[in-house]
Amino acid sequence: MELTVNGTGRTLPAGATVADAVGLVTDQRRGLAVAVNGEVVPRGGWPATPLRDGDHVEVLSAAQGG
């Protein structure tokens, strides 16, 4: 399936989960948050939350900011 992770088009196998999408963009384990189509997906739910074709996934972490 085709989806967008952090603004970039990606291809993932059918049945892929939020955890798989996170693994595409980072090895970091702490300090992460994920939104799928604008909705927060709590960390505990990543491995069990399936993604669908066309989903927009944002994988976020700490950045410098005032």
Next chain:
Amino acid sequence: MSHEGSAFELGGVTFGSRLILGTGGAASLHALEQAIRASGTELVTLALRRVDTAPGMGGGLLDLLDRCGVRLLPNTAGCYTAGEAVKVAHLAREAFGTDWVKLEVIGDERTLLPDGVELLRAAETLVADGFTVLPYTSDDPILARRLADVGCAAVMPAGAPIGSGLGVNNPHHIRLIRQSVDVPVILDAGIGTASDAALAMELGCDAVLLASAVTRAADPVAMASAMRYAVEAGRLAAGAGRIPRRFHALASTPDEGRPAL
């Protein structure tokens, strides 16, 4: 310097330092760490961005803040609507495990000044969602009161636009805000140099939040140290009862006993 005298309470937590440092604008993580340590701050802001925008930054920044032993204050920088800011606050809570948020909802990118209508709306929602909300607001005493009324843990009026270094543009309004609310008042944004931070404290602010003034100074560590002492000096002066301003001089040396030469 006495720790006890300068302590203040914010969101149910007691802080020894009244300087809150923003991490934006630092040239490197190393420079940032040195500045944080020199400032003596115990509360530091950070932002939430795509993890692959600056590889290695996210984890490195969190490790650094851990080492410094500071509390995290995530911001909602870059949000233009209440809906967007509320979502970012929830994501930050998920990422950083804190329900504290520096709530920013800006009105336009040229001034980066707050959009009061959206800000109040977002504050109300986040307080209901259990957040400790610290809103970056304008120097409007009425809006500050409305933010306190909906349950914000502090109000953080801008002294001047973010990053402008113009200081405290409307000192009278900052004083009015101090009189209008019972929650801590934190001067946020606009500070350029140490005297601006001292003035904010002399006006009655409980704390000062600044980033660029330190991170973009030619010598961030020296400026961080200057800000630490400026905030403390301003706090002491505010409670010391300054002399009234006079139009003419008033000699400090007595005339009595002056020799006839």
